[in-house]
Amino acid sequence: MMLTAVSPMGIAIGKSAALPAITVVEAQERSDIGAVLIVTTRDGGGFAETLSKALGCTLPLTHGDVLQTVDKRAIWLTPRSWIILCAPDDEADLVAAINKAFPDREANASRFSDALAWLTLDGEAAENLLRQGSFLSFEPLGFPIGHGKRTPLAGIPAIILRESEARWTIGVERSRAQYFCTWLAGLTNSFEAAQ
Amino acid sequence: MSGYRLKSGGRIDRSKPLNFTFDGRAMQGFAGDTLSSAILANGVGTIGRSFKYHRPRGIYAAGIEDPNAMLEVVDGHGREPGLRAGQVHLVEGLQARSVTGWPSPQFDLVSAATRLMSPFMTAGFYYKTLKWPNWSWYEEAVRKAAGFGAPDGTVDGRQREYRHASCDVLVIGAGPAGLAAVSSLKGSGRDVVLVDHASSAGGALRWEAAQIDGSEGMIWADKVVADCQADGGQVLLNTFVTGAYEGNYFTLIESLVDHRGLKAERIWKLRAREIIMATGAVDRPLVYQNNDRPGTFLSTSVRQFISEYGVAPGKRLAIFTNNDSGYLTALQAAAAGMATPVVIDTRSAPSAAHVEAAREKGIEVFVQSQVADVVGGRGLRAVRVVDQAGKIRTVSCDAIALTGGATPMIHLAAHRGAKPIYDEASASFVCATLPKGWHGAGAATGSRELADVLAQGHAAGQAIVATVNSAPVANVALGMGDVVPMWQAKTGSAKKMFVDLQNDVKASDVQLAAQENYISAEHLKRYSTLGMGTDQGRTSNINGLAIMAAATGREVAKVGTTTFRPPYTATRMGAIAHHRQNDGFAPRRRMPAHSDHASNGAQFEDFGWQRPDWYTKNGSDREAAVGIEMTAVRTGVGVFDASPLGKVEVVGPDARVFINKFYVSNLATLKPGRIRYSVMCHDDGIIFDDGVVACVDDNFFLAGPTSGNAETVGAWFERWRQTEWPDMAVAIAPVTSNWAAIALAGPKARDLLARLSPDFDISGEGFAHMHFREGTIGGVPARAARVSFTGELQYEIAVPARYGQALMQAALSEGADLGAVPVGMEAWLRLRLEKGYLHLGADTNGRTTPLDIGMGGVVMKKAADFIGKRALSLPYNASEGREELVGLKPVDAPIKIGGRILADGYAQIPCPSIGNVTSACDSPLAGNIAMALIEGGSKRMGEKVKIYAEGKITEAEVCSPVFVDPQNERLHA
Amino acid sequence: MNYNVFNLLWQGLTGNKGWQQAWRSPEPKPRYDAVIIGGGGHGLATAYYLAREHGMTNIALLEKGWLGGGNTGRNTTNVRSDYMFPESAAIYDLALRLYETLGKDLNYNIMLSQRGWLTLIEDQHQMEGARHKANWLQCNGVDGEIIGAGQVAEMMPGLQMDGRYPVRGAFLQKRGGTIRHDAVAWGYARAADRLGVDIIQNCEVQGFEKSGGRIAAIQTSRGRIETDRVGLAVAGHSGAMAEKAGFRLPVTSHCLQAMVSEPVKPFLDHVVISPGTGVYINQTQKGEMVMGGVLDLYHSYGQRGNFPTIEKVVTSAVEMFPTLSQTRLMRHWAGIVDITPDSSPILGQTPVENMYINCGWGTGGFKAIPPGGYMLAHSIAKETPHELAAPFGLNRFRDNRLVDEGAAAGIAH
Amino acid sequence: MIVLNCPYCGQDRHEEELTYGGEAEIIRPLEPEEASDELWTEYLYFRTNPKGTHHEQWCCSGGCGQWFKVARDTVSHDILEVVTFDKRLSA
Incomplete structure (x- = not known):
């Protein structure tokens, strides 16, 4: 028998699908995003080179930096950990590659595609929606295009990436993904009324 | 009283008349009116009754400082039980109602009774009486009188918005001081946010005849604002800064108003690097006999009513002043075409220029004079003016404007702990030292002249960044001049002089507090309720403090102030709560197979996550359903969603x-x-x-x-x-959230697991109890553990969360013929109780150590240190007679959770007790069983104990907590 | 002059000229038999009981600012005695019993309103905990019962029964309720003053002169005062004062916030706490909704609140009573509370031989004022702790014999 | 509102993104079994409680998850110094 996969919001894996309840921006669930969590046993970039080689992409060393290759993005999480975004199907290979490169597990890769649910918000109003749930500065100076930050959003753990002026990709802890979408939908109602 | 709409003037739009009602009476106002100005323009005198004595009260001020104008308001978006009329924008169809007075504020039945009672209802009178037979006899009657309006049970439907933001410079107040600061920052590249509570910038310029930089004040103001916006600055109108917090964090509340009324409120949490506090000041009233009559106004508010709203507060105005600004009011009233006013000036030598200007217009000026009393009850008919020699003259008027100087609005700095210091020159409290990054400017600092205000604002901007912008220049002198304090009129009865209009605190109450030695500012406030109303004492505190100073022979500075507390003005709780209701308060967490559980009839409970407590089966109740689930695990196989388990x-x-x-x-x-x-x-x-x-x-x-x-x-x-x-x-x-997990438990668990296509050996020998395997199940990556919480053969299988739903479905469908059923938390917990396994948080409490649950041997065997080890040998932890976890079997009646174990030798309560039943249930296999923490429990095996629960005492026997399969044969099957 | 209805009428008719000072403001004398430091409820009660129960009248109470200016005048005025450990139950139930007659004892109306204290029950686990609590209280001879959801809804019509934390019932202590907080301080002060105690305000303790392990004299901003015995009741500043006296306390100071709304017509007759939201609410006689929540978690002597806590409390209040969404928050403030490792008080002897302490009540100090004063007075007078105070000695931390009610209950107390 | 600039991720983190961890320089006795009851309970229960500068631990729990040290005034709540955990505070 084979088990089939569904996304946190109930769509098939590898797709993106619109979330129609969120009205003032274009909102999509992104089940085409997979992830690997890398944690090292010591601080700093000591392992970065080996890691980078195993991954095929360079790891950023400061908060906010997201380094991108054709098929991967590496997000700095802590001085000892990163999230690598990849195609869902590449997750297992990346985990294997890292664990092969570190037989003593000085660095460890964990499957992480399912820990977070990913959404994209597209539209000018997105910034205002985000400002209702987070302390971050969302002005282009405070949150440059291409950067990624970790912070609680609407009270739940989240990673926020700025793709362009008005396009954001957001990963929220999976078990509260539905709540997050409901929250966004509630805000967009309010937002329309307040304009 | 007889307020009326002036023929011309004001910043209202006379082409847009608006209909509204007040206490059911149809009235008309104009776009640009506030509810206060509109009510006044319709000639309404009494708008409510005072709290304690039910005295008639009218509109008193134009803004939120009005202690009287609390009204219930219904607009096109909803109802508010108590709003300050000066804060409400008039809209078509608005309904306003008085919230005090019965049956109506005009005709109030209680007032007659309370008039008789008033000599006894002094400050603190409650403390002296109503003790016998006890307070509760009187309490209900006292409570009934409470409150302004009632929440009506409808949930407030107004939209709520929220913003986090930051800026370089926050300018609080768009009056001349704030605008001067903004103009000096022009072109500096600083990110400016300018905030004002009014619907347009300008502050006092909206009603004062100011000339700045060669143009009319408001033209200058509009230009500064336009420049600021062109510079990228943000201007927030209809916005109060309500609180100042650590880290230069501010809370703001912005009203979003449309043609139907207040449609939304937006809370801001704004962080600023530098702050310009240009929050202005409000007029201070004067304290004299019957100074609370409808028709009594703050002097600046009168100018505002006339010039901003085109409303005359009465036909003829008397102005009672101790500073030059009273003359500005008189001149504006005269210029607006009202009957020639009179000025009553307490000072012996007012500025000659002002007196002359007034007299030129035919305005009569009484110098070195005071108001001794007024004539008229619900409407003012005249004031009695007493001069230095004691001669009293009656001057007819139907409105009186008061200014006793100004009270700087220092609240925000004081919220941050800045200390208010008494300033002799302005006879007011100001903050001499401001928090780091703050700059004060204008009337908020005690300034009383427009020229100074502009200069200060400019200097504040310059302190942040030196620019070449020149300071704005005032082309006419405008201000208060010397303020000669008059805290209490020398003629008249202190029992009729009101200090705090909202709480009916009189000068005599302050004096009584002094007489009884409640002389600190805080004691005065608490004993007399001075300043404890919804206006937070904006107009009353300083007069009360000064009267206290006089009564105790101290300087005002020595009395000090009470502590300023946020919010600056009351903030609707719904706006603060924002979208954080229900799930928004604390999001419920859902397991990957949530919808499957729901369709299987799960009754969810919140265990941090939404988890099935039990599953309904053909209408069975909880007990029956749980029994079925337990039996399935003991005889076939149960499927339990273990996804939230930590990883x-x-x-x-x-x-x-x-x-x-x-x-x-x-x-x-x-x-x-x-x-x-x-x-x-x-x-x-x-x-x-x-x-x-x-x-x-x-x-x-x-x-x-x-x-x-x-x-x-x-x-x-x-x-x-x-x-x-x-x-x-x-x-x-x-990685908890990344994995979904199910547990398969029961004698047929292995059969079921086999059907889920594991790619590893699952035979009894190949995968024994307490072993771990990684591999694939159902073709997907899986982690499997053979562990048991139920005492049965049990596997816990974790797969990436995306497969969680499919795994749950597969387990139930593949296991259908094996008797597989979904099992909820309750059955799961009872199964473990049958085995005597610990349920953390139920069978342990905040005092339980490993030694108390029988793990002493394990601790002894471990040589290495572990967190908590050393503490286990501290005297009490190592002592005899601690609560230890044991099993209980009933002797006479079923055991109930939470029952207390009585100390030896006691058979009725009250009595000492030695432990409690921590878990209990009816087991299909073992009957009624329980676990308990009992003092010295491990040494009591076989003893009988008495248990008290819910009014009954029953008996039980202490036993081993393992009730089912003590040999662990099922476990190792 | 006695406070009664006849005097009130007579004074009303004669211009209220005859009311005397509630308490005097004497100059400090150079020496007292005992000195109490701290003019809050606990200190004032100590002075009163020392004079009344033990006949010590050559005593002074020193207060840095104004009477009742610390936590006594800043709390949410709740009283209850639903404590489970017999050690705690004994103290808090004595408190309630003393409060029940205090107005008459002091000849000062403290407006005790026993309107009932309800702890909501919001899930199965809480229900089991509440059952245990009710049983335990009844074993201890203290009242407390479980009521069903229907009765809760009837008692509090505005309560949201099916919100984020659905209401399954409540633990009810009918004798719980509220008291006018200032009146407790003032009533004790007035009564102590009439018994001859010198209450000295605006008198800051600057240091102690010690000789042979004993306090010989106290240096104050109003001069040096010799004394035989010292009682310490300075919640919020206990650690700092102990340091001046040369010993350490396992106490940290935290900010506890409270807030009120504008007055609205009465709609809540009881005091209610929701364990799910952690917020407690009652409505004052004037109609204000009084609300409080949990501590600000970091150390603070700021006496100023912080907005995140305000948001939480207000949000919770609206979650419990959705109609409060329309009501306006009027004022929020904060006090400094002593927090001990087990959230229980520290009572009795200190390492300084003639100094006795009463501190560490955490968030529960107001409700414990009468026995707190009673026991400290006993310590001072008898030079040995009262038997009820014995389990709460400073030495319990060395034995690890903590009295952690929160640990037994699973909630803050 | 406490705002701290996290020395690990360089971001201004707000109170609601932070976790407070009490006094900074707590020494856990290196040889617990050798420690006297007094020393152990001192370590468990006794903390400094200054009215003024307090050295304390905070965690950037909503951000980069790192613990660091802060010198803060407990009256004004002014932040005097923030350092990574391996350093000593000097303020």
């Missing part, structure tokens, strides 16, 4: 040494592929979590904390690693 990967060369520091059991010897159960303590030796740890390989351990502690334990590991053992080579990866 923390601990890896690296030092992983073994590291994880061994946390658990009570010795993990130094745990072999790859093996699992051990243990508990974890804080360093005080108290248990805080339990669970299994799997050794995946020598450098990789997988900890399984309880679902409630999944995040906590990961953070706990991380904290110790970072702070205590930074050199250990260990990495911690909390």
